[in-house]
Amino acid sequence: MIEGLDRTPLTRDFFDRPVLEVAPDLLGRTLVRITGDGPIELRLTEVEAYAGEIDPGSHAFRGRTARNSVMFGPPGHAYVYFTYGMWHCLNLVCGPEGMASGVLLRAGEVQVGAELSRKRRISARSDRELAKGPARLATALDIDRGLNGTDAIAHPGAPLSVLHGTPPPLDQVRNGPRTGVGGDGAAHPWRFWIDGDPTVSLYRPHAPRRRAT
DNA sequence: CCTATGATGATCT
DNA sequence: GATCATCATAGGT
Numbered sequence: 001m002i003e004g005l006d007r008t009p010l011t012r013d014f015f016d017r018p019v020l021e022v023a024p025d026l027l028g029r030t031l032v033r034i035t036g037d038g039p040i041e042l043r044l045t046e047v048e049a050y051a052g053e054i055d056p057g058s059h060a061f062r063g064r065t066a067r068n069s070v071m072f073g074p075p076g077h078a079y080v081y082f083t084y085g086m087w088h089c090l091n092l093v094c095g096p097e098g099m100a101s102g103v104l105l106r107a108g109e110v111q112v113g114a115e116l117s118r119k120r121r122i123s124a125r126s127d128r129e130l131a132k133g134p135a136r137l138a139t140a141l142d143i144d145r146g147l148n149g150t151d152a153i154a155h156p157g158a159p160l161s162v163l164h165g166t167p168p169p170l171d172q173v174r175n176g177p178r179t180g181v182g183g184d185g186a187a188h189p190w191r192f193w194i195d196g197d198p199t200v201s202l203y204r205p206h207a208p209r210r211r212a213t
Numbered sequence: 214c215c216t217a218t219g220a221t222g223a224t225c226t
Numbered sequence: 227g228a229t230c231a232t233c234a235t236a237g238g239t
Contacts, residue, residue, distance in 0.1 A: 050231075058231085059231075081231085083232065084230060086233085087233070091231090123234060133233075135231095135233065136232090139233095178231070179231075180232075
């Protein structure tokens, strides 16, 4: 186990705040995933905020649909979506309920269960790449749509939960434009990361894909 | 180090 | 039919 870590679970109140408060506050926290093979734990190093129906970059911008309905529900639950035909991404819903905001978990450092994670991340050249990117993070933690809507506040049998961990000093938290978000949503500097951490993903500006001819 | 491109399918218009 | 909160790989510098 990790020494010197505050392993107190985060509470519902932690997530029941505006997403721009919650997102940077998640850095350094410990994400716990209980798989069939054992636990995997991750220290969060990079996140992005999505502010519901006022945010052109958010899945909830055009209102509630079958896919995004979890975002409109209670804070502290997992919103998992499938994208680009083969990847999953994990978000944590923030408050207040009905605002449809969430935090995309983009990267982290695997601190427990790296051997389990490696089995799902064969192409990772080093452990620092296990969860370096949102779809890599979901793969490393064996997360798919089966976990969509799951309550991520710690409780008996919880497959997913978040512990207090060790937040970084405030002057080590950086922010900038969100990765892969174009149009009007690109203006918001709502990506947050821990400065200098080797597990933070590389920034890629949004580029529209060329149409097939 | 870098840039370009194909993979693959759910979702929404 | 177009888009997509992405990644792995190939090949150039």
